[in-house]
Amino acid sequence: MKIIDGKKIAENLRTKIASEVKQFSRPPGLAVILVGDDEASQVYVRNKSKACVEVGFYSDQIHKSANITEEELLSEVTRLNENQTIDGILVQLPLPSHIDSNKIIEAIIPEKDVDGFSSENVGKLMQNKPFISPCTPKGIMKMLASIKCELRGKDCVIIGASNIVGRPMSMELLNAGATVLVCHKDTKDITNKVKTADVVIAAAGVAHLVKDDWVKEGAVVIDVGINRLKDGSLAGDVDFNAVKDKASAISPVPGGVGPVTIAVLLENTLTAYKARLIDS
Numbered sequence: 001m002k003i004i005d006g007k008k009i010a011e012n013l014r015t016k017i018a019s020e021v022k023q024f025s026r027p028p029g030l031a032v033i034l035v036g037d038d039e040a041s042q043v044y045v046r047n048k049s050k051a052c053v054e055v056g057f058y059s060d061q062i063h064k065s066a067n068i069t070e071e072e073l074l075s076e077v078t079r080l081n082e083n084q085t086i087d088g089i090l091v092q093l094p095l096p097s098h099i100d101s102n103k104i105i106e107a108i109i110p111e112k113d114v115d116g117f118s119s120e121n122v123g124k125l126m127q128n129k130p131f132i133s134p135c136t137p138k139g140i141m142k143m144l145a146s147i148k149c150e151l152r153g154k155d156c157v158i159i160g161a162s163n164i165v166g167r168p169m170s171m172e173l174l175n176a177g178a179t180v181l182v183c184h185k186d187t188k189d190i191t192n193k194v195k196t197a198d199v200v201i202a203a204a205g206v207a208h209l210v211k212d213d214w215v216k217e218g219a220v221v222i223d224v225g226i227n228r229l230k231d232g233s234l235a236g237d238v239d240f241n242a243v244k245d246k247a248s249a250i251s252p253v254p255g256g257v258g259p260v261t262i263a264v265l266l267e268n269t270l271t272a273y274k275a276r277l278i279d280s
């Protein structure tokens, strides 16, 4: 059984990006907007900004009060759309309930939408003509490539159907030639469905949901879940200790999908930067 080392994969990608950045006269710039004081979001934003600085990007952290109006947030996005030193814009989700997240995401011009959540960028992924694709699924494809997991003709089961993980993940796998089943909270007999999978992607947000009797012998198991347990520790959606002896490869939490996702955000920012250089 192989443990897929997300930290190592992320480090390799960052090294590659940093050496490319050294050749540019202006650094790629990423702006991250945080609204409110959610603790987990603050940690994510700090990690993203730190990763930017490490590879030589310019990082702009914009912290707004939870009382900001939708109008004010939209004008902040417009200001960043027009700012020539900024190549990527990311709005940390979730936003307060009085703000329509979708409206904010669609306000970011697709050329700077480094999360890949806008309908234009999702549409491109869906048509198998990707430009900037959502970071977590794209990172998982790198993790599968790192263990030389050939996806063509494989049966893949995704647990979770969100816009940021499950759905774009299904497109990535389909584009790679796999047969894909997407399960969610209303799926019947999920255990037997997961048991058919050569590759399992767990992204439900339920700690230790996937047990050893859900997983086929030799399956590859990728754990996207980040769940905070009562004792303060982090747990994935997979019961790692039980499943590891059945899987041929498995990603841990922490140290799996999380670091790769952040490295892909940097890669997406670099893609946006290069595309804007060509256009200007």
Ligand code: NAD
Binding pocket: 136, 159, 160, 161, 162, 163, 164, 165, 166, 183, 184, 185, 186, 187, 190, 203, 204, 205, 206, 209, 224, 225, 226, 227, 257, 258, 259, 261, 262
């Ligand atoms: P979400 O809440 O938006 O979506 C969860 C999905 O799982 C839904 O489609 C829901 O129907 C399904 N689901 C919920 N309970 C289920 C169950 N018991 N059985 C089957 N399906 C079920 O969540 P999300 O934003 O997609 O995130 C999922 C998990 O991944 C969370 O733990 C989140 O913290 C984590 N996450 C990690 C990263 C990373 O970089 N590692 C990135 C994004 C999300």
